Amino acid sequence: MSDAYLALEDGRVVEARGRAPGRTRGELVFTTAYTGYEESLTDPSYAEQVLTFSYPLIGNYGVRSERFESDHIQPQAAIAREFTEEVVEWCESEDVPAIDHLDTRDLVTSIREEGAMKCGLAVGPDATPEAAKEELDACKGMSEHTDIGAQVSVDDPEVYEGGAAATVALIDCGAKGSIIDSLVERNATVHVLPYDATPADVAAVDPDVLFISNGPGDPVNFEAAEQLVSEYLGDLPVAGICLGQQVVANALGGSTEKMAFGHRGVNQPVRDLETDRVVMTTQNHGYTVGDPGDRLDVTQVNVNDGTAEGLANEDLGVITRQYHPEANPGPHDSLDFFDDVLDLVSADAPVAASD
Known part of the structure; x- marks a missing residue:
């Protein structure tokens, strides 16, 4: 049984492996960068977004604070085909949900074909598809954040x-x-x-x-x-x-x-x-x-x-x-x-x- 669910605006609910627990919502986007994951995760331009890495392995050269672009992780959540333990521990320390073991190629293709979309995420031992859908519904109901x-x-x-x-x-x-x-x-x-x-x-x-x-x-x-x-x-x-x-x-x-x-x-x-x-x-x-x-x-x-x-x-x-x-x-x-x-x-x- 999965312990992570990603509910998408196109109606799908994707199962994944939970790495850092939590519930959140945001705009699902992707980056094609294959290095610089520390810089991406601390880039303030990713605020209120859920960041998907198209490169399959994220974390292969560790996590060093001197590479950060700000003082904390900025996206609402992080998604990859596979995260290393160091990245997972980093996300956990900042209470940022993270998931992996899902087909990120399919996610990227969906975003390219349908555009950036809203999503809801539920991660942890008590996570359910319904919880992810609740987050998605809340995201859909949010008015545009004009004071971001x-x-x-x-x-x-x-x-x-x-x-x-x-x-x-x-x-x-x-x-x-x-x-x-x-x-x-x-x-x-x-x-x-x-x-x-x-x-x-x-x-x-x-x-x-x-x-x-x-x-x-x-x-x-x-x-x-x-x-x-x-x-x-x-x-x-x-x-x-x-x-x-x-x-x-x-x-x-x-x-x-x-x-x-x-x-x-x-x-x-x-x-x-x-x-x-x-x-x-x-x-x-x-x-x-x-x-x-x-x-x-x-x-x-x-x-x-x-x-x-x-x-x-x-x-x-x-x-x-x-x-x-x-x-x-x-x-x-x-x-x-x-x-x-x-x-x-x-x-x-x-x-x-x-x-």
């Missing part, structure tokens, strides 16, 4: 001293730690501000750059960050990564849309439209910029589906990426993005007024 940023953002400002190359106001919508590290390594001092920071909060930092981070959920829910972009556009260079690109696009008159199953993995090919160079990138997002509007140029596109991977407005000093240039654990093809952001400061950009 509160789960993943700092409560109070934090400062990471790097040096005098630039002062960066990083709006934390769920920032990965390696974004901060990438800026500090380039001699920038980073002020991490809450996702709902006000213009006065930013002014108090007196930054050289406004930087909107990655994060979970629908970008339209991050109204405060969007307002900051509008407020400082033309006065400060503006940069963004992942959700940050989407927020910037919305602030400049573009629009965003939900993808069928998103881009999640470490092998997404991106082509630069100016150089025609293709780089491999790490990605984790379920929304994309559908229309950049008439104030942003698309500079990079996804080779697989043509979605916008880079946006810019040279006159206003705006540069964004949909993927993760910090790419921890890799690939590192696009780390020069952070150099480009700091070059905006050295070039004394922007030069045009926002109106």
Whole structure:
């Protein structure tokens, strides 16, 4: 008899082996990454989601906290064909349900064909299909979480001293730690501000750059960050990564849309439209910029589906990426993005007024 059940929005209930007990619910998504499971499980962009690993064995090189992108596991639950004991113990220690010994290939195929779907999970000696269905029903009945940023953002400002190359106001919508590290390594001092920071909060930092981070959920829910972009556009260079690109696009008159199953993995090919160079990138997002509007140029596109991977407005000093240039654990093809952001400061950009 199974001790884990996964109830899917398409009506199926999948039996599995329970590894870490609990009951939960969320949006079922998958990642194709075959390394970097520690980074994936601590990525705040996975908040309120149930993460399925398509690679069959997760945990083969242990668990080390220095690889974490935040201070705890972010998905609601974790699913794999097989987890090692170290990953199981990690999930247990944080009360995050985990299951394995199920056909993850079938799950991934279902998500690709039907899109990301809601699910319910019941794990443990008393788990039943009915309990999993109850979680699914509760998930279906939940209204959209419009304040998801509160789960993943700092409560109070934090400062990471790097040096005098630039002062960066990083709006934390769920920032990965390696974004901060990438800026500090380039001699920038980073002020991490809450996702709902006000213009006065930013002014108090007196930054050289406004930087909107990655994060979970629908970008339209991050109204405060969007307002900051509008407020400082033309006065400060503006940069963004992942959700940050989407927020910037919305602030400049573009629009965003939900993808069928998103881009999640470490092998997404991106082509630069100016150089025609293709780089491999790490990605984790379920929304994309559908229309950049008439104030942003698309500079990079996804080779697989043509979605916008880079946006810019040279006159206003705006540069964004949909993927993760910090790419921890890799690939590192696009780390020069952070150099480009700091070059905006050295070039004394922007030069045009926002109106």
